Amino acid sequence: MIPQRISLITIGAKNLPALRSFYQRLVWEETEISSDQYAVFKTAGVLLSLFPIEELAKDAGIPVEEAAKSGFSGITLAINVDKKEDVDHAIELVREAGGTILREPSDAFWGGRTSYFTDPENNCWELAWNPDSVFDERGAMISF
Template sequence: MEQKAHFVTVATSDLDEAREFYVTGLGWLPTLDVPGEIIFFQVGHGLMLGLFDARKFAADLNVSGSAATASAPNPSGFTLSHNVDSPAAVDKVMADAATAGATILKTAQPADFGGYHGHFADPNGAVWEVAHNPAWRVEDDGTVVLGTPND
C-alpha cells in the first residue's frame, strides 16, 4: 500500500446541519452532495473530506444492532487542521467559524511550536485546528515540509 490518503470521511449525526455549517456558514463548495447520505468537499491536492450520515456510515461498515441505528458519537482522538498564512488569518477563520455555528474549544493563541493556533468544533463535533506555523509549508509538488521555528 502506498503512503497516501485520498479521502477523510467523518460520520455525521446531522448531515443537514453539517451542510448548513460548511456550505452556507463557511461558503464551501461541495464536489458531490447526496442529500440524506454524504457530502464531499475537495480540501486539498487530491484530498476529499466526506461527511457521511452516521446511520449510512454504520451500514457501509456492516455494523449491526444498536450501533447501526444510533447517532454517531462525536468524533474524537483526531483533528482536521487548516493552516493559514498569518496570526490575523487564524483570528479571521476562527471568527468566521464561530459566526457559522462552531463551538470555540480553544481561543487563538501562541503555540508551543512557535506559531499561533486555535480549535473549534463543527456542529457535529468534528474538531478543527486553525494554525499559522511559520516553519510549515507545502512545496509546489505537494510535499509538506515540517520545519522548526529556526528554519
C-alpha cells in the first residue's frame, strides 16, 4: 500500500535565492535546513521545498536537456513512506498500475531512499523514505 498523503511539494527554481526571498517576504516560516541551495517552508499539511530546477530534473532521472521537451513542469509531489523497504514495494505498485518509472529505487546521498515516477498525465512524483522524517498523528510530515 502507498500512503494516501502528499508530504512534500518541490518547486524547481530557476533562481533559488530570489524565489526563497519571495517566500521569506510573505513571512513564511522556514525549517532549520534552509539555505540558498535548498529551502524548505512549513505550511499547513505539507512542506514546500525549493530546489534548483536543473538539480530537480537530474534527481528525478530526467536528462536536463530533455526536461522541457518531456513536459516536465519543474514541480514534483512527494509521498514519504514509513520504512526504507516501503519505497521498493510502493514503486512496484506504481509499475503495476501503469506509472512510468523515471528512477528506480536507490539509496540517496542524504541518507534516505528514493524513486521517481510519472502518472498517466506526466505529473512527476517522488517516493521517498527519510530516516529523519517526523509525521503528526494524521500522517502529515511536519519536519525532516
